[in-house]
Amino acid sequence: MKKVFSIGFWMLFATCLTAQQNDSITIRKIYSEVLTNGKCYQTLDYLCNKIGQRLSASNNAAKAVSYTAQQMYNFGFDTVYLQPIVVPHWIRGEKEIGNIVKGKNEIKVHVCALGNSVGTRLEGVQAPVIEVQNFKQLAELGTEKIKGKIVFFNRPMDPTYISTGRAYGEAGNQRGRGPLEAAKYGAVGVVVRSLTLALDTNPHTGYTHYVDTIPWIPGCAISTVDANLLSDMLKEDTSGSVEFYFRQTCERLMDDLSYNVIGELRGSEKKEEVLVVGGHLDSWDLGTGAHDDGAGVTQSMEAVRAMKALKLKPKRTIRCVLFMNEENGVKGGNAFAKEVKTKNEKVLVAIESDGGGFTPRGFNVDDPNASIKFQKWIPLLKPYGIETIKEGHSGTDIEPLKENGTITIGYVVDSQRYFDYHHTAIDTFDKVNKRELELGAASMASLLWLISEYGIK
Amino acid sequence: MKKVFSIGFWMLFATCLTAQQNDSITIRKIYSEVLTNGKCYQTLDYLCNKIGQRLSASNNAAKAVSYTAQQMYNFGFDTVYLQPIVVPHWIRGEKEIGNIVKGKNEIKVHVCALGNSVGTRLEGVQAPVIEVQNFKQLAELGTEKIKGKIVFFNRPMDPTYISTGRAYGEAGNQRGRGPLEAAKYGAVGVVVRSLTLALDTNPHTGYTHYVDTIPWIPGCAISTVDANLLSDMLKEDTSGSVEFYFRQTCERLMDDLSYNVIGELRGSEKKEEVLVVGGHLDSWDLGTGAHDDGAGVTQSMEAVRAMKALKLKPKRTIRCVLFMNEENGVKGGNAFAKEVKTKNEKVLVAIESDGGGFTPRGFNVDDPNASIKFQKWIPLLKPYGIETIKEGHSGTDIEPLKENGTITIGYVVDSQRYFDYHHTAIDTFDKVNKRELELGAASMASLLWLISEYGIK
Numbered sequence A, B: 001m002k003k004v005f006s007i008g009f010w011m012l013f014a015t016c017l018t019a020q021q022n023d024s025i026t027i028r029k030i031y032s033e034v035l036t037n038g039k040c041y042q043t044l045d046y047l048c049n050k051i052g053q054r055l056s057a058s059n060n061a062a063k064a065v066s067y068t069a070q071q072m073y074n075f076g077f078d079t080v081y082l083q084p085i086v087v088p089h090w091i092r093g094e095k096e097i098g099n100i101v102k103g104k105n106e107i108k109v110h111v112c113a114l115g116n117s118v119g120t121r122l123e124g125v126q127a128p129v130i131e132v133q134n135f136k137q138l139a140e141l142g143t144e145k146i147k148g149k150i151v152f153f154n155r156p157m158d159p160t161y162i163s164t165g166r167a168y169g170e171a172g173n174q175r176g177r178g179p180l181e182a183a184k185y186g187a188v189g190v191v192v193r194s195l196t197l198a199l200d201t202n203p204h205t206g207y208t209h210y211v212d213t214i215p216w217i218p219g220c221a222i223s224t225v226d227a228n229l230l231s232d233m234l235k236e237d238t239s240g241s242v243e244f245y246f247r248q249t250c251e252r253l254m255d256d257l258s259y260n261v262i263g264e265l266r267g268s269e270k271k272e273e274v275l276v277v278g279g280h281l282d283s284w285d286l287g288t289g290a291h292d293d294g295a296g297v298t299q300s301m302e303a304v305r306a307m308k309a310l311k312l313k314p315k316r317t318i319r320c321v322l323f324m325n326e327e328n329g330v331k332g333g334n335a336f337a338k339e340v341k342t343k344n345e346k347v348l349v350a351i352e353s354d355g356g357g358f359t360p361r362g363f364n365v366d367d368p369n370a371s372i373k374f375q376k377w378i379p380l381l382k383p384y385g386i387e388t389i390k391e392g393h394s395g396t397d398i399e400p401l402k403e404n405g406t407i408t409i410g411y412v413v414d415s416q417r418y419f420d421y422h423h424t425a426i427d428t429f430d431k432v433n434k435r436e437l438e439l440g441a442a443s444m445a446s447l448l449w450l451i452s453e454y455g456i457k
Helices: A002-037 A040-051 A059-074 A135-146 A164-171 A173-183 A224-236 A290-309 A331-342 A368-384 A399-404 A434-454 B002-037 B040-051 B059-074 B135-146 B164-171 B173-183 B224-236 B290-309 B331-342 B368-384 B399-404 B434-454
Strands: A079-091 A097-102 A105-109 A111-113 A125-132 A150-153 A189-193 A219-222 A242-247 A251-265 A270-280 A316-323 A346-352 A360-365 A388-391 A407-413 B079-091 B097-102 B105-109 B111-113 B125-132 B150-153 B189-193 B219-222 B242-247 B251-265 B270-280 B316-323 B346-352 B360-365 B388-391 B407-413
Touching: A002 A290, A002 A368, A002 A434, A040 A059, A040 A290, A040 A434, A059 A079, A059 A251, A059 A290, A079 A331, A097 A224, A105 A224, A125 A135, A125 A189, A125 A224, A135 A173, A150 A173, A150 A224, A150 A242, A173 A189, A173 A219, A189 A224, A189 A242, A219 A224, A224 A242, A251 A290, A251 A331, A270 A290, A270 A434, A290 A316, A290 A434, A316 A331, A316 A346, A316 A434, A331 A399, A346 A399, A346 A434, A360 A368, A360 A434, A368 A388, A368 A434, A399 A407, A407 A434, B002 B290, B002 B368, B002 B434, B040 B059, B040 B290, B040 B434, B059 B079, B059 B251, B059 B290, B079 B331, B097 B224, B105 B224, B125 B135, B125 B189, B125 B224, B135 B173, B150 B173, B150 B224, B150 B242, B173 B189, B173 B219, B189 B224, B189 B242, B219 B224, B224 B242, B251 B290, B251 B331, B270 B290, B270 B434, B290 B316, B290 B434, B316 B331, B316 B346, B316 B434, B331 B399, B346 B399, B346 B434, B360 B368, B360 B434, B368 B388, B368 B434, B399 B407, B407 B434
Parallel strands: A125 A150, A150 A189, A189 A219, A270 A316, A270 A346, A346 A407, A360 A388, B125 B150, B150 B189, B189 B219, B270 B316, B270 B346, B346 B407, B360 B388
Antiparallel strands: A079 A251, A097 A105, A097 A242, A111 A219, A125 A242, A251 A316, A360 A407, B079 B251, B097 B105, B097 B242, B111 B219, B125 B242, B251 B316, B360 B407
């Protein structure tokens, strides 16, 4: 008996060893393929430099749908299709104007309309300014002090956090709900300090939220250099003579038809079990959405292309989804999850890349048990810089899938530079490093491969 | 007895816990100080944009010596002094010219002289080209095939390595010894493919070595785009009509006096035990040496400044050394080690930052036992992205200290972008991210603090 046990044990041990060696070899092949023959960098070049910004319902967004679908087809995906969705159609209008006004002096500053904001009147809006750090302070000041004024939200992102995403998260409600909250007390407009740790003259746009029961007042973002100037001038302004003027002609048009772009590599053994990988195809309109999220889109396509090129046969189906409308509505993410539910599809996991095309650091798994389970693969991925798999936020487009029982996973990158470019005119192709982008694609492909081989049990 | 043991055990346990908590708090303070009040970014700005390139024996190198010494004094270092050294004085001369010549057609390409190279004749040198990948191939071709020709070393860096430093190391001998090796077989000049993974038009300079017994022939670097073109043209050239022409007026002048810049924070308990932290103050002359190695210099200064600003009292002496002449002679590193030996100083460790001002990944320790010992600090440093402490290469300037028994440590960064800029005209201040630079300074300060507290035993 003892001998039998021993033989059995050693056979099992040998099998495990071989499996791990094979995985290690496959992962090495994936990285080599992407780093040598990768197509994500040139796909991103086209997306940014030949198409450009891809705000939902824009002509460019439509071009991006056609182009990426065609690319999936060119890469030899087993199937490519479009999922129709209705998206908001917001336009920025004319270049915004912002001035700090003190008596007869006007100082021109760098502003941009917040995404989804209403415009000002055509002649713009001018009013005294009141600076606040947060909603609590706003409520304490109340209607008496706020009414008729422009509220200036000036809480900086905390530079002492190592994760810039955390600093963004904690400062983000000023932009997301600033106009809504200020309007409760009769403000006539809102200026928000740009959500970045960089001190420069780039204003950062981004979505702001309205509700039907509260007046919709215009909101703009101001660059950090100009925010500091405005704050300094307000501190010195004992007579209350500093006012702010801004003009923006942005508006929301009729909703329009658009698409999620979807392509698949069919599973060889359990094709009904689906692993999703994706990013969002839409972008804000100031830059060309290189890091946010052209990177995620092209990495997701590359992850599948590389598997196909290597003639790998994943057991489960890999579905690449390029979500439309993450930035101002999440219509793509919601519609995709709804269809999965309607069709009763079995989507085991979904991985999203939406933190920019920077060097890989790990994965966030939005499920404590799965997070622990996936950690056993760290030794296989550590040689490539994937050092952390932990519980954490996954991604905006894939979160709706959680309701269906999908384990959602966020691809985590080195975050230091992201908010220098995020939602600005300088989020352009030249800010992306080819190898950093490629390493991300290979990292996602490798994790997909492992989950495809071993499932999630 | 059992009870006594238990109390003793718990007291020890509590002491250890408190020590670790204190270390954790101190490290948090260091990162917050550097990320909030750090001066390395503005010091680097001055070094690059007000001074510029800092090739050994240049006027700018002298300015950099004065400026950094003054800054150390301004930062409140306990002592600041200069260590005189004699350095080579090589100058690039006029802008280099490189042409691919085919019959009457000349295609202008991007070249630069290798550092330390001799010039061509004033009219330049033109000859048929022979492409090789390595010295073995060169030897096989031999004098018969090489004599009178220009040898084109075109072995690319291997893109499949995750560490770009490793790829650089394996391709590097073409530049470091290409002219020397080719001259053995009668070549009249050498063109070396630029040591980078980027496909662009920037030629990368760097040191090439001569010996007295072999003729000194001129060597230049060619951009990767142009190297591919030249290689393609040679492949199609059945008649042997493709030649290469280059002209460079670089030369080596008389050696000159320069300095290592040294500043100290004196230890509070064991001031005779010294921990060195440093980078190299000299740079190549094409760009402004922002990543190589203005970053390392300013991070080293910042590590000490932050401790001083926080009123930390390290038990052992922290000595910041800005080495002169790493790029073309290592005279500073050698002289420093020699003086340590002469004075019989006890330099426990030396940390060098010379991989660019990118996001921290870890430390390489050039001593297997110390490497294992230092790994116990990973839990304290992991929240800041320091995930790996392992045995490995430390740094060129500090390696000579090993002979004295010093443990040498290389600060390791994310390496993906480094060779895009390395030794080129685009190694400039705008390529450095403020937070990535600062995180490095804080990481080095934290490791210095721990070693200062606990020593190396």
